[in-house]
Amino acid sequence: MEHCAANCLLRSSRRGGAVSISVVIPAFNEEVSIGRCLDNLVEQIDDIAEIVVVNNNSADKTADIVAAHQATVQKIRLLDESRQGIVPARNRGLTSAASDVIARIDADTIVQPGWAAAIDSFFSSAGPEFGAAVGPFTQYDMPLQGVHRALMRIATTSRKGESDEIKQSPGVYGANMAIRREVWEEIESLTHDEPGIWEDLDISIALRAVGRKIAVIEGMRVQVSGRRMLTSRKLYWQFTRGVPRTWELHGDRSRARASWINVWIARTMYLVFWVPTRTYDPMARKHSIRRLFADREDRPIA
Secondary structure: OHHHHHHHHHHHHOOOOOOOEEEEEEEOOOOOOHHHHHHHHHOOHHHOOEEEEEEOOOOOOHHHHHHHHHOOOOOEEEEEOOOOOHHHHHHHHHHHOOOOEEEEEOOOOEEOOOHHHHHHHHHHHOOOOEEEEEOOEEEOOOOOHHHHHHHHHHHOEEOOOOOOOOEEOOOOOOOEEEEEHHHHHHHHHHOOOOOOOOHHHHHHHHHHHOOOEEEEOOOOOEEEOOHHHHOOHHHHHHHHOHHHHHHHHOOOHHHHHHOHHHHHHHHHHHHHOHHHHHHEEOOOOEEOHHHHHOOOOOOOOO
């Protein structure tokens, strides 16, 4: 019944574009950011068939804020997922989505103007070998954005030798990705829901297994929070351990061992930027030593 209702809504609200787009947002205690996230999506609602927010046992006002947006925007759906974790919440949304292309973002993602139109334009013309896509992002609450942009350029490669060059990414990232619905249905059984994995790496490995490429769409730009860098060292170490664990689940022990190099690079970067990130005030855009001693919520990493 739920999927039927979603399809009926999609048919009644679909615009004249070549593909329809669902946006899936897993949310756990996101009352601070979910409203702004939805506001920016609603500004592009003519290019979006539906927005699916999956409430993952939030104990704050997340569901109330989404419900308030639903009252004025018919294309917003609110689902509940009782199994705790980003993967169960994500899967609930992806499986429920009714569109040709499913975009997946985080609750703290702020889509930029033209984001949905860029997704539509790419998937309307790209060949089926491109099963998914990502877009550039910056971090609105972190310092040293020049370093971040340089790392983003390194993380993407270009496909050479063709008149219409399409940049490719070695993987997807959950804060700003899109995947064809039929491709998600093809790889869902290849993904895992164990805790402590990198869910976007998991999808990336599955995409590679079925021979699908991941495009970089320049117009698919967003801003995200770098709040993971503000978690404790213990939780960040636990989080980075998810890289080799994900490779192990896919049976590739060689890549799992090799990935420890990247794990320790990430941990070293965490330590190098520990002071700059904790002293930075994103509102004033300057540093203050007093922020080192401020109380911070140590959010669990699902």
